[in-house]
Amino acid sequence: MKPAFLIGLMSLALLTAPAGAQSAAAIAKVDAADMSIEKARSRSYPGSALTVLQNLGAGSNYSRQVVSYQSDGLTIRALLTVPNGTPPKGGWPAVVFNHGYIPPNVYRTTERYVAYQDAFARAGFVTLKSDYRGHGSSQGEALGGYYAPGYTDDVMNALGSLKRDKRINAARIGMWGHSMGGFLTLRAMTIDPSIKAGVIWGGVVANYNDLMTKWNHKAPASIPQRVLNIRKTATAKYGTPAENPKFWNALSANTYLKDLGGPLELHIGSADEEVPPAFHAALVQQLKAVGQPVTSYVYPGDNHNLSGNLRTALNRSVAFFKKNL
Template sequence: MKAALVLLVPFLLLPASAQSAAALARVDAAQMSIPAARERSYPGSALTVVRTLSAGSNYTRQVVSYQSDGLKIYALLTVPRGTPPKGGWPAIVFNHGYIPPTQYRTTERYVAYQDAFARAGFVTLKSDYRGHGSSQGEALGGYYAPGYTADVMNALGSVKKDPRVNPARIGMWGHSMGGFLSLRAMVIDRSVKAGVIWGGVVGDYDEMMNGWPHRAPASIPQRVLNLRRVAVEKYGTPKANPAFWNTLSATSYLKDLGGPIQLHIGSADEEVPVAFHTSLTARLKAAGKGVQSYVYPGGNHNLSQYLNTALSRSVAFFKANL
């Protein structure tokens, strides 16, 4: 961690355009491989309170920060009131989907989702990935650069350090891109005991690159979109070089999961193909892993029509498995 800090200090003193160029120059798709991710350490840090917010019905809310690769990452923390169970509260690392980084705010979006878990007696921590809101660093997307994965893993490391949390009772919830990050985290670190994914980008890289008709949001800079092109130029396509791309796909490592997964998706999801959900469900069953699968007729990407049902199922799943 000291080496990372030494490298980061001069980097943060560069103009924003130079920071972006420097961050891009360091990116290599090979850094996304699961074996490479497992070789790294993710100590996180103590959660530092930045601001105390109005409390929820039975829990406190605070904006906190933690360390990830020498960067200051902000997050929204909820902690139940009352006497914790023996060993500490169970916790959920909460991974949000794509929101334009410059529009992202710590206390906006996903409020009802996080509130449901907080009211049910879970500590929750929703990270503002690097480059989002006030978090330091460059937002380079989650699929071809390792930064967001590192931020999620260091959020996990930070939660484990918190004396109010039982480190043996930690799960992950992820939506859309956050589902991609949650699945990666679960195969990187078996200590994550359960995962819930809504509308998740959970295909392998061949499915993501060739079976996803979704058009990239206009808010994503071309320099970030170019990371895919650069990766293909260097390593070939998933069909031409499956050995390489399979090492990047969390779906190749499902036997290493430390706990079950619950999957939710709407049949009319306008962002993510239902095929990703179906494929992962089949792969989990083939790997002998516990899986619950829910497809909601006519449901959209946020499961708006089924929000209460999906949240109730998610809460019950975590209560049964954490």
């Protein structure tokens, strides 16, 4: 699965405009300054009650449901799993599950990442995989995750929705993210230190200077040029990270690693064809430099999805959450 390559957000008012007008108006409203970590911290992310839309076939020891929740006035769909039986005292531990790039127009709530989510569900965690805005049947327009806060908002409101659920222990929630989802996970953990632990696979976890100068990945053909142009608009307005490091550092989770509220476990294949393994290595060093606990796994010769070590990586991730949640 390819990581998303740029951007994200639109307002509720756009939903009533013609499709072409929605796109132009949404992109016109995108401002990279809205990605500031401090600005994100100043906002609230209440989420909402999880509304059940469809009951799916159950897993081995858990239920599966398509649900929806609210994020910035948009209705976002998600896949929820809940362990069978009576919740333990205080409620179930939970994992917010942040997927990587999938072309939004082909994305389906019940497809992709099935084995990944199943591993955590079978281990006794509630899991919630957000579709993100504009994906599948979620409202809003899919503009990506790197240059505006829409997807981050959706992840934070997924977290808020879990905290409202009486079946869940709000003090025992972690995040798992793959690729772009790793970018969102790291951001969320610097925004809200109540997130107790995070696991990132093949994460887009570099600062903005490295994202712009050291990520030679070709943007997927499914991303419209008008969306790719948002980065150009941002650098035209604010300069490049080299020209204006203060601005871009304020947007980067890497600047705020000392504020993490829990440990990270990082996984990557040495032959990752989508995300440079150097991003992983740099983040490990940055975390150690500020005294944050981190566990790093590099899988020789493996790819972006860790296909050759899938079971090992899942077992390690499950064990990490059991230890830290």
